[in-house]
Amino acid sequence: MIKNFKPIFFMVFLSLTLQGCVVASAVDLAASTVLTAGKIAVKGTGTLIEAVIPDGDDDDDKKKKKAKQSDE
Structure with a gap:
């Protein structure tokens, strides 16, 4: 019995x-x-925002360039 x-x-x-x-x-x-x-939703939202506002980052880049030129 125990074996079973x-x-x-x-x-x-x-x-x-x-x-x-x-x-x-x-x-x-x-x-x-x-x-x-x-992650997919965030990437899609970022892409959509960049499509609607294509030059949104250029203003920041211009400010950085001006600050860099004034430092030199």
Whole structure:
């Protein structure tokens, strides 16, 4: 009777311990998906803003050049 119980006990024990790995993998997958979607949204918004205001950064560059020239 005990010989028949050991493999069953081992299989139950193994299945219970591996469930934690499955849950951790599912949580990791969900978090990665959310982070990737957030990165894509931010990049898309930045690209859209640059398309609407193409010379937005040029004003800052001009100020930096003037400051650099006045320092020399």
